[in-house]
Amino acid sequence: MTSTLSYRGHEAPSNSDEYSPKPEKPWSIIRPVDYLLREQRLLFIFIGIAIASMFFILQPGFFASNVDENARFVPDQHHRVVYETPLSRVAQYHSGSMVNSGAKVPLGLKRKSLRVVVTGGAGFVGSHLVDRLMARGDSVIVVDNFFTGRKENVLHHFGNPRFELIRHDVVEPLLLEVDQIYHLACPASPVHYKHNPVKTIKTNVVGTLNMLGLAKRVGARFLLTSTSEVYGDPLEHPQTEAYWGNVNPIGVRSCYDEGKRTAETLTMDYHRGANVEVRIARIFNTYGPRMCLDDGRVVSNFVAQALRKEPLTVYGDGKQTRSFQYVSDLVEGLMRLMEGEHVGPFNLGNPGEFTMLELAQVVKETIDPNAKIEFRPNTEDDPHKRKPDITKAKDLLGWQPKVSLRKGLPLMVEDFRRRVFGDEKDGSIKNKHTSLNDS
Ligand SMILES: NC(=O)c1ccc[n+]([C@@H]2O[C@H](COP(=O)([O-])OP(=O)(O)OC[C@H]3O[C@@H](n4cnc5c(N)ncnc54)[C@H](O)[C@@H]3O)[C@@H](O)[C@H]2O)c1
DSSP: OHHHHHHHHTOOOOGGGOOOOOOOOOOOTHHHHHHHHGGGHHHHHHHHHHHHHHHHHHOGGGGOSSOOTTOEEEEOTTSOEEEEOHHHHHHHHHTSSOOOOSSSSOTTSOOOOOEEEEETTTSHHHHHHHHHHHHHTOEEEEEEOOSSOOGGGGGGGTTOTTEEEEEOOTTSOOOOOOSEEEEOOSOOSHHHHHHSHHHHHHIIIIIHHHHHHHHHHHTOEEEEEEEGGGGBSOSSSSBOTTOOOBOOTTSTTHHHHHHHHHHHHHHHHHHHHHOOOEEEEEEOOEEOTTOOTTSSOHHHHHHHHHHTTOOEEEETTSOOEEEOEEHHHHHHHHHHHHHSSOOOOEEESOOOEEEHHHHHHHHHHHTOTTOOEEEEOOOTTOOSOOOBOOHHHHHHHOOOOOOOHHHHHHHHHHHHHHHHHSTHHHHHHHHHHHHHHHO
């Protein structure tokens, strides 16, 4: 047995078993094709490619080479879970058209709507802004303490799942997950902001700080509605954004003027120091439906007085000038500013300039040609001239007002007529007193 094995290992090969390699066949395309076609191999390859493609298309963020630790899966407006990165949110901001950035929403779904906070959203300007944002498909949270705002201004959105209303004073901190913050909360008319000047300053300073802190914390873009009052009684006419103003720091209007100037400073410091994306609008006199009745602002005063057959009260000699912009023009400007690339500040106003007497004349022509004018002593620190230079907004935002005073005024008169004589009369007056007492 042993000898047999050892013999085999050293067996001399016979001539007949001599190794001869197979002759190489010439390469031919037919062989691999033939291989693929056999046993339905091709079909399985196609199914594999299709499955892999679906996976990549539906979950692109999953394969990002540099996985972002701030990325998250979030429910969209259809309650489906989508993958969202801070970058995809920024891309949305910058797209202007607010089209989705791709990585966020599975194929075939509509863009994810933005979550927007509007502080002061139950007020005059805020409620018109809310209407536009809701119409665009965004989810809107109104934060308001109803000092001068009214639930009636946003009543038509109640019941819409994209709309929320929070009674909250912005001087207290608030945490909300949002993409954009329009910060409007602040009484705007002299009657209201002088009513409790310390509260007005607190709203402008502490309220703005709180909202900037929120913007920083959640990475939201922040827009401040500042005012032409930052120019005070201007020594330059018309006013450009480069003008630093002529403001009395200790006057009765200072709570508002200096409050807004400080709010601008805070906004820029959060931008420079904490990289918060900010926008600043300097709003000039605006009018339109839903303004408070009798709030001391000249257009609402004249309209309400003319409707009630009372004399139109003109302060001083009536030669001081103002420019008046219709609210839809302002809202368009605010939204362009928020979606655009420029921080500002931007003047948003109508450069058409009217003296108080000219305005009274337009109101008379629109409502009651027989209305009388009554002169009263001028109020302290009332600016003599106010007219925006809007070159910057025209050039960088592509914005300019479209509605003239003679076109806009009748729209406001219609709303005021309904509120002065109609069902809302009691509600609006009650609301006004409640607001004043609440502050
Ligand atoms: N309308 C104008 O002509 C004009 C001009 C310049 C600037 N602005 C600015 O635009 C913004 C809106 O003005 P508006 O005309 O709609 O005034 P408005 O008084 O009608 O609206 C202000 C809103 O802010 C709310 N509010 C006030 N204090 C608050 C607080 N502490 N917390 C929460 N909510 C608060 C009010 O209840 C109201 O709903 C203001 O910031 C104002 O300074 C307006």
